[in-house]
Amino acid sequence: MEFRIIKSPSAGTLDILKRRMGPGANTELTSVAAVGLVQGRMIEMICAADIAEKAVGVTVEDVRGSCPQNMILIAIFGDTASVEAAIQEIKHKLEEGNYLC
Amino acid sequence: MEFRIIKSPSAGTLDILKRRMGPGANTELTSVAAVGLVQGRMIEMICAADIAEKAVGVTVEDVRGSCPQNMILIAIFGDTASVEAAIQEIKHKLEEGNYLC
Amino acid sequence: MEFRIIKSPSAGTLDILKRRMGPGANTELTSVAAVGLVQGRMIEMICAADIAEKAVGVTVEDVRGSCPQNMILIAIFGDTASVEAAIQEIKHKLEEGNYLC
Amino acid sequence: MEFRIIKSPSAGTLDILKRRMGPGANTELTSVAAVGLVQGRMIEMICAADIAEKAVGVTVEDVRGSCPQNMILIAIFGDTASVEAAIQEIKHKLEEGNYLC
Amino acid sequence: MEFRIIKSPSAGTLDILKRRMGPGANTELTSVAAVGLVQGRMIEMICAADIAEKAVGVTVEDVRGSCPQNMILIAIFGDTASVEAAIQEIKHKLEEGNYLC
Amino acid sequence: MEFRIIKSPSAGTLDILKRRMGPGANTELTSVAAVGLVQGRMIEMICAADIAEKAVGVTVEDVRGSCPQNMILIAIFGDTASVEAAIQEIKHKLEEGNYLC
Numbered sequence: 001m002e003f004r005i006i007k008s009p010s011a012g013t014l015d016i017l018k019r020r021m022g023p024g025a026n027t028e029l030t031s032v033a034a035v036g037l038v039q040g041r042m043i044e045m046i047c048a049a050d051i052a053e054k055a056v057g058v059t060v061e062d063v064r065g066s067c068p069q070n071m072i073l074i075a076i077f078g079d080t081a082s083v084e085a086a087i088q089e090i091k092h093k094l095e096e097g098n099y100l101c
Numbered sequence: 102m103e104f105r106i107i108k109s110p111s112a113g114t115l116d117i118l119k120r121r122m123g124p125g126a127n128t129e130l131t132s133v134a135a136v137g138l139v140q141g142r143m144i145e146m147i148c149a150a151d152i153a154e155k156a157v158g159v160t161v162e163d164v165r166g167s168c169p170q171n172m173i174l175i176a177i178f179g180d181t182a183s184v185e186a187a188i189q190e191i192k193h194k195l196e197e198g199n200y201l202c
Numbered sequence: 203m204e205f206r207i208i209k210s211p212s213a214g215t216l217d218i219l220k221r222r223m224g225p226g227a228n229t230e231l232t233s234v235a236a237v238g239l240v241q242g243r244m245i246e247m248i249c250a251a252d253i254a255e256k257a258v259g260v261t262v263e264d265v266r267g268s269c270p271q272n273m274i275l276i277a278i279f280g281d282t283a284s285v286e287a288a289i290q291e292i293k294h295k296l297e298e299g300n301y302l303c
Numbered sequence: 304m305e306f307r308i309i310k311s312p313s314a315g316t317l318d319i320l321k322r323r324m325g326p327g328a329n330t331e332l333t334s335v336a337a338v339g340l341v342q343g344r345m346i347e348m349i350c351a352a353d354i355a356e357k358a359v360g361v362t363v364e365d366v367r368g369s370c371p372q373n374m375i376l377i378a379i380f381g382d383t384a385s386v387e388a389a390i391q392e393i394k395h396k397l398e399e400g401n402y403l404c
Numbered sequence: 405m406e407f408r409i410i411k412s413p414s415a416g417t418l419d420i421l422k423r424r425m426g427p428g429a430n431t432e433l434t435s436v437a438a439v440g441l442v443q444g445r446m447i448e449m450i451c452a453a454d455i456a457e458k459a460v461g462v463t464v465e466d467v468r469g470s471c472p473q474n475m476i477l478i479a480i481f482g483d484t485a486s487v488e489a490a491i492q493e494i495k496h497k498l499e500e501g502n503y504l505c
Numbered sequence: 506m507e508f509r510i511i512k513s514p515s516a517g518t519l520d521i522l523k524r525r526m527g528p529g530a531n532t533e534l535t536s537v538a539a540v541g542l543v544q545g546r547m548i549e550m551i552c553a554a555d556i557a558e559k560a561v562g563v564t565v566e567d568v569r570g571s572c573p574q575n576m577i578l579i580a581i582f583g584d585t586a587s588v589e590a591a592i593q594e595i596k597h598k599l600e601e602g603n604y605l606c
């Protein structure tokens with residue numbers, strides 16, 4: 001799993017993300033303070049999306065369109081502190097073995 | 102093969118799954134208690150889907166749309182105990198050599 | 203090459219196969235007793251399909267739609283004995299060097 | 304590069320090939336005596352197609368549709384002797400270093 | 405990550421890029437002095453796009469359409485000095501650990 | 506990077522190339538004396554296309570449609586001497602470190 005955070009993303013960056021998110025995305029991207037990016041295998045990323053969704057102050061989108069084999073990318077939108085908190089949650093919960101069976 | 106389980110999946114997570122399941126999916130996702138995720142090679146996942154289908158209290162969907170080479174992901178919906186039981190079945194039956202010829 | 207056999211496939215499993223076989227498929231899947239699955243490289247699978255086609259009591263379909271690189275999956279439908287016989291034929295004929303030039 | 308030959312291909316096998324050849328294919332497949340299959344990297348296969356095209360008594364088609372990374376498959380149709388001769392030509396000419404620059 | 409720069413790109417080269425950029429691209433390519441190309445994993449390339457977007461005198465586009473697994477290519481358009489400066493920025497900021505969390 | 510040259514390409518070979526070049530291609534393929542093929546990673550191939558475009562007496566097309574991961578294939582059309590000269594240019598300029606930054 002790999003993590004990146006973009007603070008004050010430029011309009012062009014949001015545009016690239018928006019074009020890869022498809023018409024089904026719900027997040028309004030115009031006034032976003034930070035974007036967290038998490039890339040990993042599909043099965044992990046669905047769990048990561050769930051963890052982020054349950055965190056406070058962020059929304060999560062599935063960034064597709066680059067034909068990643070079984071790697072997918074999710075984007076987490078919110079203010080910088082919330083995005084960082086959501087990413088910490090993902091790191092902890094997936095490493096601690098929650099979501100295992 | 103890899104296994105994950107999401108208890109009380111968030112609406113956004115179900116949304117990501119729903120968008121990747123395509124229009125042919127039959128499962129009603131609004132009141133799902135747990136989701137089991139199983140990722141593996143296509144030939145194994147079709148057997149895994151069959152095992153889960155024959156288990157009690159769960160429905161199975163094929164999660165496509167991420168161009169996994171010959172890895173696919175299936176999602177198993179139901180209450181937590183049923184989803185866990187279905188995943189145990191998959192582990193046992195595929196390891197025991199059922200479905201071999 | 204990899205081989206699996208599903209006896210009395212569930213309706214949901216046949217559904218997953220049917221959705222991945224595309225509109226061009228000819229097999230009527232409602233009363234199928236067994237499904238043999240064979241996964242391998244494209245060039246081998248076309249030969250395997252030919253061997254199975256020439257066997258008795260089975261029909262063969264090409265399962266696409268998962269973007270396998272140069273791996274494809276074929277499904278062989280029929281009664282259990284016929285499907286097993288067709289898979290034995292594939293194993294023997296491809297190993298014996300028929301279909302080589 | 305890999306080579307296979309199917310003598311008296313079954314109708315179902317020709318059907319699988321036809322469905323993967325797309326609407327642009329020119330070969331009439333109903334009365335084909337043999338099919339040669341050649342799988343390799345795209346750049347080689349275009350040269351292989353050229354060699355086979357210049358051989359006598361065969362036609363060549365590009366079998367796509369399985370998302371092979373940079374592997375493609377060509378099918379060579381004709382009577383058995385012509386198909387075998389075309390495949391020998393491909394083996395010799397590509398190994399001898401024709402088509403290099 | 406890999407970097408290339410094309411000074412005074414030919415019309416045909418801009419054409420190839422334009423066809424791979426899709427209808428959503430905003431850059432006017434007729435009078436471009438230089439093109440910087442950066443290829444890397446998707447998560448890095450979104451950060452690289454953001455860095456270049458915040459640099460002076462360049463525009464950034466996402467070059468898709470070649471089904472790169474989880475590698476994508478971005479193109480940076482502008483005068484030679486600006487494109488080189490943007491690429492230096494990308495090299496420094498991503499190596500320095502900005503954009504990490 | 507890999508290089509091949511086809512002298513007096515057969516009509517069928519040009520047909521395969523034409524079908525993979527898409528509707529946007531500009532080259533008239535009916536009276537082509539030679540075709541140079543260059544296959545490599547996407548970022549290199551865009552530079553290779555630029556080098557060939559700036560050479561004399563050839564036209565360049567992007568051959569897509571086989572889902573090459575991050576490998577693409579370009580075709581260089583012209584008389585044999587011009588195609589060979591263009592390929593020499595590509596070899597020299599990319600090895601000499603032009604197009605690096």
